[in-house]
Amino acid sequence: MTAIGLAPVFAAVVRRDLTLALRRRSDVLTTLFFFVIVVSLFPLGVGTQSNILRSIAPGVVWVAALLASMLALVRLFASDFDDGTLEQLTLSPQPLVLLVAGKVLAHWLVSGLPLVLIAPLLGLQFDLPAAALRTMTVALLLGTPCLSLIGAVGAALTLGVRGAGGLLALLVLPLYIPVLIFGAGAVSAALDGMSVNGQLSVLGALLLIALALAPWAAATALRIALE
C-alpha cells in the first residue's frame, strides 16, 4: 500500500461526506428549515413591535442556530458508526484527528454554512439595520464552526448510546454557552452602535481553541466508543 499524504486524505474525507450529504439533501434542508421555523416562531409568541423584535433578534437567531446545529449533530457519526465505516477510519494509517477534522468541516459546510447565509434574511424580518446584519453574519461565520467542533465531541461521546439525542443536548448545550454569549453580544453591540471588535476577537479565539482541541477530543471519544 502506498502511503497517501495528509492533505489528499483530508480532502477525500470532506469530499466523501459532502457527496453523501448531497445524495441525502432532505437532511440538510431539515436543519435549515428548523432554523427558519424556530426563528419565525418568536414574533408570533412575543408580538410584532419592531423595537422589541430588534432587541431580541440577536439572542433568538443565536439560540436557534445553537439548536439547529445540535439537531444536525446526531447525524455526524451515526451512519458511519452503523455501517462500520467509522471502524475502518480508526484503522487507517492516517491520524484519526485529521479524519475527524475533515468530517467536521464537511458537516459545517452542509449544516452550519447554510444557517450563516440565510440568517441575514431572518434578520430583516426582525428589522435589524445593515450594520447589525453584517456583524451577525461575521459572528455566525466565526461561531458556527465552533459549534460543529464542540458538538463533534458530544456526538462522539453519545455514539450508539440509549437516548442519544436528549443526552447530546444535555452535554453540548452548556459548552455552547460562551459562543452564544459573545455571538449574541456582538450583534447587540452593533445594534447599540458600539464597537464589536472585542466580541468578534473572543469568538475568533474560541474558534482557534476549539480547532486545536476539539478534533483531538472527538477522536479520543470515538476510540472509546469503538473499543
Next chain:
Amino acid sequence: MSLNLWRYASPQTFYRFAGTLAPWFLGLAAALTAAGLYIGFFVAPTDFQQGQAYRIIFIHVPAAWMSMFIYVVMAFWCAVGLALNTRLSFMMALALAPTGAMFTFVALWTGALWGKPTWGTWWVWDARLTSELILLFLYIGFLSLHAAIDDVRRADRAAALLALVGAVNVPIIYFSVQWWSTLHQGASVSLTRAPSMAATMLVGMLLMSLAAWMYAIGVSFLRLRSIVLERESGADWVRELLRAPA
C-alpha cells in the same frame, strides 16, 4: 520508607482503607460544622451594610469553593484514569460527582437566598452565577452520560473525557469576574492582602470550609465503597466479605 502507595490503587485495599477513615472524616465534619455555625451565628458581629443576611456566607462560600474544587479533583482523577488505566480513579471520580453537584446546588440556592435581601432579586444573570449554573449542568451531564452507557468501562472513559472537556469551564468561572463587569462583589478573601472582613467571620468561614472538605471526603469514601462492591461483586474477596457476618 517502604510504604507502597500504589497498593491503595487496588479496589480491595482501598475499600478497607476508606471504610476505616470515612467515620473519622464524617465525625470531624460534624464537629467542625458545629463549631463553625456557632461562631458564624453567635460570635461573628453583624455586618454593618448587610445586617444579619450576610451570615449565609458561612454556608454559601464553602459550598461554592467545594463545588469548583470537587470538579477539579474529579477531572484530575479522570485524567489519571485515562492516562494510567486505573479502575479506582474512575470510581473515585464517579463517587465525587454527586457531592460536587450537591454543593453546586447549595451554592446557587444560598446565593439566591442571600441575593434577595442584598441585591433585591433572587437571581441576576451575572457571570459568576451563570458559570456556577453551567457547572451544575456539567455535573449533571457527567452523571447522565455515565448512567446512559451500560458498559462500565466505556461509561467510565467517556464520562472522564467529558469531565476533562468541561474542565475548560472551571478557569472561565474563575476569571469570569475579571472578564465581564458584574454585579457580583469581588473576592473578599485573598492570600496577598489583608482580608476585608472581621477575624471572627473569617474563622467561622474557614471552619465551615474545613467541615465541607471533611464531609466531601467522608461521603465520597462511603459512596466509593458501594461502587467498589457493585463492580467487584464477582470477586472472591467481595463474596467472602458478604458471607462473613458484619
